[in-house]
Amino acid sequence: xxNEARLSRRGLMARLLAGAGVVxxxxxxxxxxxxxFPRVLGLGEKVTYGVHRLILPRKAMAQEFTExxxxxxxxxxxxxxxxxxxYQALAxxxxxxxxxxxxxxxxxxxxxxxxxxxxxxxxxxxTRHDCVEGWSAIGLWKGARLGALLExxxxxxxxxxxxxHCADPMEDDGTSPYYESVDLEDAFHPQTILAYDLNGKxxxxxxxxxxxxxxxxxxxxxxxxxxMRLEVVADLSRIAGGKGGYWEDQGYEWYAGI
Amino acid sequence: xxxxxRIMARGxxxxxxxxxxxAEYGRSALLGAGRLVRKSGAALRSGLERAREALRRAAPGGxxxxxxxxPVRIMHxxxxxxxxxxxxxGLNIFNAHPALYWGRQSYDGAPPILEVVGRQSGAGELSGVxxxxxxxxTTTGFLGASVDPSGEMAERGFPSWLTLPDWQWLAMARRWxxxxxxxxxxNGLAFVAFAVASGHLRRDLLPTGRDLRATGKTIVAHLRxxxxxxxxxxxxxxxxxxxxxxxxxxLLPLMILMGLGMSPAMDATSPGWVDAFGGRQSVRTIxxxxxxxxxxxxxxxxxxxxxxxxxxxxxxxxxxxxRIHPEADHEQ
Numbered sequence: 001x002x003n004e005a006r007l008s009r010r011g012l013m014a015r016l017l018a019g020a021g022v023v024x025x026x027x028x029x030x031x032x033x034x035x036x037f038p039r040v041l042g043l044g045e046k047v048t049y050g051v052h053r054l055i056l057p058r059k060a061m062a063q064e065f066t067e068x069x070x071x072x073x074x075x076x077x078x079x080x081x082x083x084x085x086x087y088q089a090l091a092x093x094x095x096x097x098x099x100x101x102x103x104x105x106x107x108x109x110x111x112x113x114x115x116x117x118x119x120x121x122x123x124x125x126x127t128r129h130d131c132v133e134g135w136s137a138i139g140l141w142k143g144a145r146l147g148a149l150l151e152x153x154x155x156x157x158x159x160x161x162x163x164x165h166c167a168d169p170m171e172d173d174g175t176s177p178y179y180e181s182v183d184l185e186d187a188f189h190p191q192t193i194l195a196y197d198l199n200g201k202x203x204x205x206x207x208x209x210x211x212x213x214x215x216x217x218x219x220x221x222x223x224x225x226x227x228m229r230l231e232v233v234a235d236l237s238r239i240a241g242g243k244g245g246y247w248e249d250q251g252y253e254w255y256a257g258i
Numbered sequence: 259x260x261x262x263x264r265i266m267a268r269g270x271x272x273x274x275x276x277x278x279x280x281a282e283y284g285r286s287a288l289l290g291a292g293r294l295v296r297k298s299g300a301a302l303r304s305g306l307e308r309a310r311e312a313l314r315r316a317a318p319g320g321x322x323x324x325x326x327x328x329p330v331r332i333m334h335x336x337x338x339x340x341x342x343x344x345x346x347x348g349l350n351i352f353n354a355h356p357a358l359y360w361g362r363q364s365y366d367g368a369p370p371i372l373e374v375v376g377r378q379s380g381a382g383e384l385s386g387v388x389x390x391x392x393x394x395x396t397t398t399g400f401l402g403a404s405v406d407p408s409g410e411m412a413e414r415g416f417p418s419w420l421t422l423p424d425w426q427w428l429a430m431a432r433r434w435x436x437x438x439x440x441x442x443x444x445n446g447l448a449f450v451a452f453a454v455a456s457g458h459l460r461r462d463l464l465p466t467g468r469d470l471r472a473t474g475k476t477i478v479a480h481l482r483x484x485x486x487x488x489x490x491x492x493x494x495x496x497x498x499x500x501x502x503x504x505x506x507x508x509l510l511p512l513m514i515l516m517g518l519g520m521s522p523a524m525d526a527t528s529p530g531w532v533d534a535f536g537g538r539q540s541v542r543t544i545x546x547x548x549x550x551x552x553x554x555x556x557x558x559x560x561x562x563x564x565x566x567x568x569x570x571x572x573x574x575x576x577x578x579x580x581r582i583h584p585e586a587d588h589e590q
Contacts, residue, residue, distance in 0.1 A: 072365070
C-alpha cells in the first residue's frame with residue numbers, strides 16, 4: 001500500500017474516532033432521557049442490593065463513634081420547616097397532640113403519643129449521617145427501636161415493607177408529601193430507630209421533629225423526617241410514584257446502601 | 259515443500275538478505291535431512307521455522323509481531339469506555355457537593371481541603387472560585403462557574419463538558435456510575451484471571467532481573483525520547499511494566515476500595531475499617547485524588563503511544579499486530 005493511501009486511511013480513521021467520541025457523548029445524553037436506558041442502568045442497584053444482602057450479616061452494625069466525634073452543629077438539610085399548617089400547629093404546641101399512627105398490614109393498628117414512644121424499648125447511638133450528595137455529619141441519636149414497635153402492633157404474614165408518611169410537602173403548593181420505605185430486614189435491625197432526641201435534646205425541627213427514622217446502613221434520604229404515620233404493606237407500587245419514596249420517584253435508588 | 263516454494267517466491271523479492279535466509283534454510287534443511295533418518299519431520303520443521311524467522315527479520319519493512327491477544331484487546335477497549343464513564347459520572351456526583359474533607363465527617367469544625375464555589379459579584383457577574391488549603395484561585399469558566407448545556411453561565415463544580423450527564427443530575431449520574439462500576443469490576447477480575455492463566459502477567463508484565471538492572475538506562479532512553487522499534491520493542495520496558503503493574507494492582511483496587519468505603523452498608527462489614535484510611539470523608543478525598551492519578555496515567559499513556567509510533571501502537575491494540583523493524587533499534 002502506498003504511503004498516500006495509508007495516510008488517507010489514517011486520516012479517515014482519525015476522523016472516525018473523533019466522530020465516534022462526539023456521537024458517544026451526545027448518545028449518552030439522549031440515552032439518559034429515554035425510559036428504558038435508565039432502567040438498564042438501574043440493574044446496578046439490583047446487583048448492589050443483592051450482593052450487600054448476601055455478604056452483609058443481617059445484624060452487621062454500622063460504625064458507632066464517641067462523643068468526641070460529634071458534629072458541633074448537626075446540619076439540617078432538605079426541608080427545614082414543613083410548609084404544612086397542621087404540622088406547624090403541632091409544633092406550636094410542642095407536639096403534645098402529636099400521634100404516630102401505625103396501620104396497614106398489622107394485627108393491632110395503633111396511635112402512639114411521644115410519651116408512649118419514649119416508653120418503648122429504645123437505643124442511643126452515635127452514628128454518621130451520610131448524605132447522597134457526599135457530606136457526612138455525626139450525631140447522638142436516641143429513639144424507639146422500630147423492631148420493638150412493630151412487634152407491639154404485630155405484623156400480618158403478607159407484610160414486606162414499612163412505609164413512612166411524613167408531614168413535609170415537597171411541592172410549593174403543599175402537595176407531594178415526603179415518604180420513604182424500608183424492607184423488614186432493615187426495619188428489624190437493632191440500629192433502626194425512630195429518633196426523638198438528637199445530642200441529648202428533643203429533635204430540632206430542622207432535623208425532623210418530633211420523630212425521624214435512623215437507618216444507619218443507608219444514605220440520608222432514606223431517613224425520613226417529620227414521620228406522621230407508618231403503613232405496613234406487601235408492595236410499594238400503589239403508593240405515590242410507586243418507587244417506594246419521594247426521591248426514588250425522582251430516579252434515586254430505593255436501596256441506598258452505597 | 260509448499261513452504262519451500264513460498265519462501266523461494268518471496269525470497270527473490272527481498273534480494274540479498276533473503277538469499278542469506280535461503281542459505282540458512284538450506285543449511286538447516288541439510289542438517290535436518292541428516293537427522294531425518296533418526297527423527298523424521300521434527301528437525302525439518304525446526305529448520306523451516308528458523309528460516310522463516312530469518313526471512314521475517316530480513317524483510318525490509320520489518321514484520322508483524324502478534325503482540326496483544328484478543329481478550330486483552332477487548333478488555334482494554336472496555337476499560338476505555340468504562341473509565342471514561344466512571345470519571346465523567348463521578349465528576350457529576352462530585353458537583354452535588356463540590357468540597358472535599360479529611361477525617362470521619364464534613365462538619366468537625368475544620369474547613370474543607372478543597373472547595374469549589376460560584377460567587378456573585380455586586381454587578382451580578384458570576385465567578386468561579388477554587389479554594390485549596392485555604393488559598394483562593396479564580397477558576398471562572400472551568401471550576402465553580404461555567405457555561406451550562408443551555409449556554410447560560412451557572413454555578414457548578416466541574417463544567418458540563420466533563421460530566422455525565424452534562425446537566426447537573428445526581429440521580430442519573432449515580433446510575434451511570436454504579437452500572438459502569440460493576441462492569442468495571444467484572445472486566446478487571448476477568449483481566450487478572452486471564453493475565454495469570456495465560457502467562458501474560460509472568461511473561462509480559464513482571465519485570466525480569468535484566469529489566470531491573472536496566473532501569474537507569476531505560477530512564478535515560480525515555481528522557482531522550484528514544485524508543486525501541488526493533489526486537490527490543492517486543493517486550494515492555496521496565497518503566498512500562500512498573501506503570502502498568504502500579505495501575506492494575508495498586509491504583510485501580512484502591513479506587514474500588516475507596517468507592518466501597520463511602521458506602522454506609524459496606525462500612526458495616528467490619529465497623530471501623532474505613533478509619534484505617536482516615537474515615538469516610540478521607541476515603542472520599544482519596545477516591546477523588548486517585549481518579550485524577552488515573553487521568554494522569556492515561557495522559558502519559560496516550561502521550562507515549564503517540565511518540566513511540568502512534569499507528570503501530572494503535573493497530574496492535576486493534577488487530578493485535580505490531581510491526582517490528584529489526585534494523586531500527588533505538589531509532590526515531
